[in-house]
Amino acid sequence: MTGTNQDQGHDLISASADVLREFAAQCFMKVGVPPEDAAIAADVLIESDLRGIESHGAPRFRQFYINGIKEGRINPTPNVHILHEAPATALVDGDGGLGMVVGYRAMSVAIQKARETGAGFVAVTNSRHFGISGYYSTMAMRHDMIGISMTNTGPLMVPTYGAEAMVGSNPISLAAPTERGTPFVLDMATSLVSAGKFEVANRKGAPVPEGWGLDPDGQPTPTRRWRAARASSSRSAVSRRWEATKGMAWGRWWTCCAAFFRARARAMLYTPCPATSLGRCGSTGSVPSPTSVR
Amino acid sequence: MMDDTNEALRATPTLPGYDQVLVPGDKEYAAKEERSQGGIPLYPDVVESLMELSQELSVPLEL
Numbered sequence: 001m002t003g004t005n006q007d008q009g010h011d012l013i014s015a016s017a018d019v020l021r022e023f024a025a026q027c028f029m030k031v032g033v034p035p036e037d038a039a040i041a042a043d044v045l046i047e048s049d050l051r052g053i054e055s056h057g058a059p060r061f062r063q064f065y066i067n068g069i070k071e072g073r074i075n076p077t078p079n080v081h082i083l084h085e086a087p088a089t090a091l092v093d094g095d096g097g098l099g100m101v102v103g104y105r106a107m108s109v110a111i112q113k114a115r116e117t118g119a120g121f122v123a124v125t126n127s128r129h130f131g132i133s134g135y136y137s138t139m140a141m142r143h144d145m146i147g148i149s150m151t152n153t154g155p156l157m158v159p160t161y162g163a164e165a166m167v168g169s170n171p172i173s174l175a176a177p178t179e180r181g182t183p184f185v186l187d188m189a190t191s192l193v194s195a196g197k198f199e200v201a202n203r204k205g206a207p208v209p210e211g212w213g214l215d216p217d218g219q220p221t222p223t224r225r226w227r228a229a230r231a232s233s234s235r236s237a238v239s240r241r242w243e244a245t246k247g248m249a250w251g252r253w254w255t256c257c258a259a260f261f262r263a264r265a266r267a268m269l270y271t272p273c274p275a276t277s278l279g280r281c282g283s284t285g286s287v288p289s290p291t292s293v294r
Numbered sequence: 295m296m297d298d299t300n301e302a303l304r305a306t307p308t309l310p311g312y313d314q315v316l317v318p319g320d321k322e323y324a325a326k327e328e329r330s331q332g333g334i335p336l337y338p339d340v341v342e343s344l345m346e347l348s349q350e351l352s353v354p355l356e357l
Contacts, residue, residue, distance in 0.1 A: 010337055011338065012335040012338075013336050013341050013357050014333030014336070015333050015334050016334075017329065017333070019356070019357070023344070023353060023355045026351075026353040027351050030352070031351070049329065050325065050326045051322035051323075051325055052324075052325030052326070053322070058340055058344065059340045059343070061343075061344070062343045062346070066351075174318075176296045177296070178297045180301070181300060182300075182317075183319055184300060186319070187318075203337050
């Protein structure tokens with residue numbers, strides 16, 4: 001323990017990133033993940049806590065990933081492999097493995113292709129939840145490339161004027177290196193906030209700000225608990241009607257892109273994300289290119 | 295180019311009550327610097343879930 005502080009009446013414990021990373025890696029190994037993959041997954045996980053994206057790090061470790069492996073939703077020993085490739089493109093099969101491991105390997109392929117050809121585009125199928133999208137875009141950035149990383153989620157957003165959640169909060173991350181100061185790193189859900197922000201608000205016991213969520217009648221749900229909302233109605237949605245239009249369009253665009261990339265890469269392997277389960281999302285897409293435009 | 299636009303944005307005046315103009319990534323880099331030094335703040339229910347996991351998998355964890 002390195003200290004405590006207070007937040008809204010909760011005593012917080014400050015834990016060292018190294019301790020948490022090592023713990024996560026050891027836990028992954030205990031449930032059958034090979035050491036190298038365990039280290040990758042742990043690094044992605046704790047990186048989100050380090051970046052202050054607490055919706056996606058240690059709090060989700062047990063439920064999303066460890067239980068996912070124990071309950072058979074995630075393959076701890078996947079054969080991550082390239083199904084099809086061209087000089088600047090590839091389609092990677094994640095074999096149901098941890099999304100962090102699959103995402104890391106897919107972006108590594110994209111980086112290699114970008115180094116060789118000037119750009120690398122990699123689509124992924126058959127993956128699982130990959131944590132923060134920004135990890136993968138910044139991987140490319142560290143190689144002096146522009147990094148783009150996107151994925152899909154289950155349906156969380158209403159279409160414009162719609163009352164039923166139909167579109168994922170499909171996140172997008174763009175990263176570009178700089179020579180001075182901090183680099184440009186955008187890492188965002190296309191909904192008003194990511195679903196994880198509801199989890200954080202619930203943890204704090206804080207009301208959800210108006211506009212984050214809608215009830216089935218399209219009214220804001222300032223105090224509704226996210227999990228309860230999910231359980232009570234499939235129509236509960238992240239994002240409000242008017243302001244969500246742009247985000248919904250982005251999210252929808254990416255749904256189309258995911259289908260397009262997979263279909264184009266190899267038509268027979270087009271596998272849309274199962275639309276009802278967050279745990280079975282496929283991570284998709286990485287597009288680094290050398291920064292000659294900087 | 296990215297440097298110039300970032301710097302141009304950061305050089306503009308802030309709204310009342312704010313110290314600095316932020317560009318995408320600034321918040322995360324500041325958090326990383328702070329948390330690398332001072333640790334990652336965890337809520338009690340998160341600590342509890344990690345401790346349970348520590349027992350369940352027999353992986354020691356000292357926070």
